[in-house]
Amino acid sequence: MADTLMKFADAVKKYDPVFGLEVHVELSTNTKLFCPAHIEFGGEPNSQLTPVSLGLPGSLPVVNKTAIDYAVKLGLALHCDIAEWSQFARKNYFYPDMPRNYQISQYDKPLNGNGYLDVELDDGEIFRVPIERAHVEDDAGKNTHVGGADGRIEGADHSLCDYNRAGVPLIEIVTKPVEGAGARAAEIAGAYVRTIRDIVRALNISHARMEQGNMRADVNISLRKTQQDPLGTRSETKNVNSFKGIEKTLVYEIRRQAAILDKGGEILQETRHWDESTQTTAGGRVKSDANDYRYFPDPDLVMVHVTKSHIEELAAHMPEMPRERRARLKAEWKFSDLEMRDAVNAGALDLIEETVKAGTDAAGARKWWMGELSRIANEQGVSLEELSITPHNVADVQNMVTTGKLNDKLAKQTVAGVLAGEGTPAEVVAKHGYQVVSDDGALESAVVEALDKNPDVAEKLRSGNMKPMGAIIGAVMRATHGQADAKAISKIVIQKVRQG
Amino acid sequence: MSQQDNSRQDDLVRLSAAEMADKIRNKQVSSRELVEAELKVIESAEPSIQAFLHISKDEALAQADAFDKKHASGDTEGLPELAGVPIAIKDMIVTKGIETTAASKILEGWVPPYDATVITKIKAAGMPILGKTNLDEFAQGSSTEHSAYTTTHNPWDTERVPGGSGGGSASAVASFEAPVALGTDTGGSIRQPGALTGTVGVKPTYGGVSRFGAIAMASSLDQIGPVSRTVLDAALLHELIGGYDEHDSTSIPKPLPSIVKAAREGQKMDLKGVKVGLIKEISGEGFQPGVQARFDEALKALQNMGAEVVEVSCPHLSYALGAYYIIMPSEVSSNLARYDGMRYGLRVMPPTGTDQTAANMMAATREAGFGDEVKRRIILGTYALSAGYYDAWYGSAQKVRTLIIRDYENAFKQCDVLVSPTSPSTAFKFGEKMDDPLTMYLEDVATIPANLAGVPAMSIPAGLSDDGLPVGFQFFAPQMRDDLMYKPAAALEAALDQARGGPMLQSLKTPWLESLAK
């Protein structure tokens, strides 16, 4: 049965949304959290297991130091209190993707507690998201559902379990209830998760590819009449695995809950799922006993001790955080707010930076990546990073334009050649003999010839009407096989028509 | 045979492990000869004892041959003293390539792809593994009657239980089927069977021996330890399997004082300067008169060797049973969750008419695969951990644990070792306590406190009760000072042997050995 929805604008006018996010980030350690099995995306099923990650009888967990260090770094980036003594606890529940039927997580003594993250919104406003904790835990395996419609769990005949992912270290970042977001709740949530992605990438602690499940979010949301009211009953939508999905989930749940409350109904405290195909959330498939996790300290693991001096050591080597870096680059590159935001949203920041490092100007680098290359990437349905051209190539092309060796048209042809695998820009230029005709004598005679062949145009130009200039430039271009510089042509044309 | 021709096979198997090792070193006997001799005893004894779940004959012979070859080429320098001596392993310990079941139907047919750390050490020492011994399912019980496969008999009276959970290892060693064995002790599973079969059993300091590869019952209580016929053999085996292991986070990362040295020191029967604390709360009421009598005599023997005996109080020990039966089942409920019919072991599909889901398969598998005692503990533990009861139950039990640790710490300020009887009664008849779990639980009232406190403890034979059945004498030492209990234990053993003119086990009637000698 389809949910009744209220218009979003009305919903946020009538109710105050309060949301919370639990973001799971897979760490990019070499081995698992509690055993030395190598982690690799897309390996043969059940080929990355030790007795520990397969949950064999007698096996015991041992903590991966790098995973703890990564978690401390993230805690520092999120301004958390780092616990010198933290503890792993067992979260007990049965599920076929769990080799031990308990997850090893942290409960009342997490590694990171009580932090915040400042999130920059599209209009430049900063919103502070309060963070409850960021704890370490291990991931479950992966189930593939067979015999139903498009691999869905509903209606499947059976499921196949691959435990390769079981034991991969995760950090779960849990916000406090985010209040005061109002109509911008979805935007803030999206920006928050993107910022976390940028941070974990800057820290180099996760591949942070949402499409590979390196990041997933549980979205909690409740509504109340006014900001002064106590928090309402919330729904929790599990494992949303795209930025857009997170935003859409929030919008959908706000609209759904508002419609229910408006009719005097009650919100069910439940776990829901975001369905990408129907663009809705659906509830009601979690057993009632699922919440009694019977947490207790894992007796196979003793307290984790991270010394103050080790925390200080890690703090001293923190890389620049994304927001600070963006501010610095924006100033260095002299980009406008809009230019900067577009570059960030296109994921072009690193590429532009690399291009500038390769020795060209920021405006030129931006023009290529945000213009021609974005167009091509869009056409091919790939990301900028996936294009087969390096920032160094782009810098070379741009430099040839700046020094007048190529005009815009030839530069685009050169880029096309590079993308087609014809080699470096220099090789492409050499192969096709691209060269701007810079011999003034040759250009001059071509201009004279074009004016002679187009007396009407020439007449207009002489009378000071410069509109048909393009026709002359086009004719000269054709005559020189495109290898002329348009600016140089128009300069000569102006000279000629003034001379009379 | 390379040994003296007057040395009969049954004499060979009656040797202690240390004596066997001596003969190997002196090339009077080979490891293969010892394995063959033990296999013959096993063949002869098993119909009446049933200590083993699996006999790994081929593996044992291959291991013995490999050792003998090495030994012949003089390549055994640096190996532990027990090198080449055969051993039996409780089926709670994982052995690569040898079926390991924890005496449960749910693990029937499971062949582990890896070795426990202690097994790696045993193999490196060239100790052939004779087989896997019987136990109460998942080490849960005090009589070995809860095994899903077979009932092990006490060699002193085959109508009676050998104790548990390690009744298999204890009976195998007592009946001369193996010179030594490994057990696991969560609440007394090495020591109480030791007491009931007249063998030596040691629970090391928690963290003294790696638990990696010991199938978990209750992780914060479990310890692997030696089962033997002499205190020195226990010390030799204990030292061999002990030490830090990076695969076990609860392993103690530093070397502990030598226990073998302490045991040899004790054999000199001089206990001057040793202070022995008699725990007021573990003796007297509830203990069989015969048990109490042997205990009192042994205490005298300690005094006769110069030990000073003081009475100490551990007031919170009366809460130990309660704390244990909350903490242990809680950990059991979680540790045994992995047996669900998905990855290994038994799978039972739900009955027709029931939805054929994964959840129902798991529930049907666990219903069919676990025995009554295991199910009872899982249910109790699930309760103790569940929301709303956690603080009152699990939380309180953890606090009692703190109090008991403090009791021991205080007691050890007044003495070097503490002593008590190991078990309130001698071996009981089959079926006697099976329908009354609480009475069965009381069997471990004297052994449980050591597991809660993580302190080392051991049981040695104190003689026979009026009913002709063995009685155990228990020592406790402070954490990481296992050496402190080995000295008086070895001294007491020597004194008792001297008094009765030989080891107690030599008086055991062994028809299975007589038939071999013919």
Next chain:
Amino acid sequence: MMWIMPTFTREEIEHLGDLARIALTDEEVTRMQGQLNVIADAIAKVQEVASDDIPPTANPVPLEAYMRPDVAVTPLTQEQALADAPATEDGMFVAPRIMGEE
């Protein structure tokens, strides 16, 4: 802290059986009910001495976790991992249908 003296009702034991994924029979529930109530009587007294000022002990020997370096070892082969599996398909473990019919 509140003293809790449990009485195990049939419903409670059935619920615990669900949580622990054990399909207890009616007869087992009956038997267990009697036994658990006797056991509970004997162990509930731990609450007597568990006052607020006593810290809990999770592990008897105080240690801090050894943290291993992030270095991989040779894993089990897929064949070893699946060797004792009750059912396999395409290198994976087979689970019966996860969702119920209702």
